[in-house]
Amino acid sequence: MKQEEQVLEKVSLSDPAVAAIPVRERDEPLVDLRTVAALRLDGRxxxxxGRxxxxxxxxVDRLVTAQTLLPQGFRLLVVEGYRPLTLPRSFEPAASGFGSPHVAGAAVDVTLCTVDEVELDLGAVNAVTTESGYTAEARHNRDVLAEALSGAGLVNCPGAWWHWSYGDRYWAYLTGSPQAWYGPASP
Structure with missing residues (x-):
């Protein structure tokens, strides 16, 4: 197991060390992905x-970069980006002292699809599965997704292959940045 994978298994989004990282807000706007032709959106x-x-x-810039790193025929399929504090998911722990990184517009739930927008097998989004709980095809597709997203500078949440972020406290913790760039956002 790679050292990075070991770190991901040991540190959760709600870890006090993650919550202690200060935020130096960059005041970057939220972008509506429905206007970004390079990315595909799922409506589940x-x-x-439209938040x-x-x-x-x-x-968004990193997702577009990640799209260019995918093999031919693969497309990113964004399931969910920004999520207000008033819309928590039952499976999600409070994270980084202000709820999920989704409230910062810094986290994205993403999977893969074909160019014809047929979703590929990676396992169920928002479902916890063990190593034996998904197919070899899903494992391969997860690896393809992880290589592209990490290659573009995003980090993955432990136990949630679909959850990636950039600029939030968890990202700062994993990359060694002294601060996060994004706190809670307002659409």
Whole structure:
């Protein structure tokens, strides 16, 4: 197991060391992904206001970069970006002292699809599975996703292959940055 994978297994989003990282807000706007042609959106967590399709511009830039790092025929499929504090998910612990990194517009739940927008097998988004709980195809596709997203500078949440972030406290902790760049956002 790689050292980075060991760190990911040991440190949760709600770890006090993560929550202690200060935020030096960059005031980057949220971008509506429905206007970003390079990315595909999935509507399973869509809300009436379209907030699920919003992310900080720095995260969007990295997702577009990650898209270019994928093998031919693969596309990123964004499931959810920004999520207000008033819309927590039952499976999600409070993180970084202000709730999920989704409230900062710094986290994205993402999977893969084909160019024809057929979702690929990576296992269920927001479902905890053990090593034996998914197929070899899902493992391969998860590796493809992880290589592209980490290559673009995003970090992964332990136990949640679909959850990636950039610029939040968890990202700062894993990368050694003395501060996070994004606190809670307002659409």
């Amino acid at each position: 967590f869509a809300d009436d206001e 699920y399709a919003q992310l900080r511009i720095g995260v």
